[in-house]
Amino acid sequence: MKIINVILSGGVGSRLWPLSRKSKPKQYLGIFQGQSLFQKTAARNASFCDEIIIVGNKNNYELSRKDLSSAGLTKYREIIEAMPRNTAAAIAFAAFDTQAEDILLVTPSDHLIEDQENYASCIERAITLAKEGNIVTFGLVPTKPETGFGYIEFEKETVISFREKPDTETAKEFVSSGRFLWNSGMFCFGAGVFLEELKNFEPEVYEKSWLAYQGMQDGFLPTEESAAIPSISVDYAVMERSRKIKVVSSAFQWSDMGSFESIYDYFQLQGYPVDEEGNMTIGTDLFTAFVGLKNCMFIQTEDAHLILQKEAAQDVKKIYERLEKENNSLT
Numbered sequence: 001m002k003i004i005n006v007i008l009s010g011g012v013g014s015r016l017w018p019l020s021r022k023s024k025p026k027q028y029l030g031i032f033q034g035q036s037l038f039q040k041t042a043a044r045n046a047s048f049c050d051e052i053i054i055v056g057n058k059n060n061y062e063l064s065r066k067d068l069s070s071a072g073l074t075k076y077r078e079i080i081e082a083m084p085r086n087t088a089a090a091i092a093f094a095a096f097d098t099q100a101e102d103i104l105l106v107t108p109s110d111h112l113i114e115d116q117e118n119y120a121s122c123i124e125r126a127i128t129l130a131k132e133g134n135i136v137t138f139g140l141v142p143t144k145p146e147t148g149f150g151y152i153e154f155e156k157e158t159v160i161s162f163r164e165k166p167d168t169e170t171a172k173e174f175v176s177s178g179r180f181l182w183n184s185g186m187f188c189f190g191a192g193v194f195l196e197e198l199k200n201f202e203p204e205v206y207e208k209s210w211l212a213y214q215g216m217q218d219g220f221l222p223t224e225e226s227a228a229i230p231s232i233s234v235d236y237a238v239m240e241r242s243r244k245i246k247v248v249s250s251a252f253q254w255s256d257m258g259s260f261e262s263i264y265d266y267f268q269l270q271g272y273p274v275d276e277e278g279n280m281t282i283g284t285d286l287f288t289a290f291v292g293l294k295n296c297m298f299i300q301t302e303d304a305h306l307i308l309q310k311e312a313a314q315d316v317k318k319i320y321e322r323l324e325k326e327n328n329s330l331t
Helices: 037-045 061-070 086-096 116-131 168-177 191-201 203-214 223-227 234-239 260-269 310-325
Strands: 003-008 051-057 077-081 103-108 112-114 135-140 151-155 158-163 180-190 245-250 253-255 280-282 296-300 305-309
Touching (some): 037 061, 037 103, 037 116, 051 061, 061 077, 086 234, 103 116, 116 180, 116 245, 135 151, 168 180, 180 191, 203 223, 296 310
Parallel strands (some): 003 051, 003 103, 135 245
Antiparallel strands (some): 103 180, 112 253, 151 180
16 A cells, blocks of 8 residues: 555636746746746655655646656656546546556645644544545635635534535634634545445546546546646535545635735745835836725736736636637747
């Protein structure tokens, strides 16, 4: 039996446009103390795991290889998707590529996690529960009423329910009750246990993913077979329906770096300059003045500018979606 870190690296990070693009998604941006989130993820889990499997896509696998090489990590396997088919299929590919008794620690590639000692303790508990046949999710102890995350209702290690992203008032109720955790998108389970549950709840995803996996050549999945796989998240396919779910309540410092609000808070903690009204400039050394504005951000790249109120950071995705609909090269 091996402990294997499955790193999911197929996301685009549309809420961090224009820094994050299809050509270089947020997990590969080297703006976190000189490292990328992808590098930090691989290095963070190396001490717990015997192997690494990277599940990415044909647009970013070279970025993954470059980051791993720069981090001195040479022992890994790749599964390169022909097209995005969501997380249920992505995890299934990794499970097919391992032994049934292997324990998979499934982590997104774009999370920033600090407090390694606390993190290690949570990982060890999750592995223990996974060895007992459970499917484990990590729930983060909320620090504020966050509307950008899903929530897990829990009692000790038992999951009572999963909740979608709430409105502000509902988020406040969740946090004040003490009965809810943020859904981190991190999981731990036996490969065989996961596949058994996926086959039970979503047989078409299981079967179509298996057909695509069988056609894999040199790590690359085939296009035609991949297109037939239903695009379903692992949360809907398995986590919200299985009776084998356990949750590890986790208090380590965590951020999914999913918005410029997260970037702002992180940079500020690192001593990045802000003016007296809380305004921040990213991407340029040119003198930039904010007049009559508070808590705003100015982001500059070679081909785009973004000006936003920090509190409206979640709405950046709408700009990306509009540009994508227009087939604009700025995506």
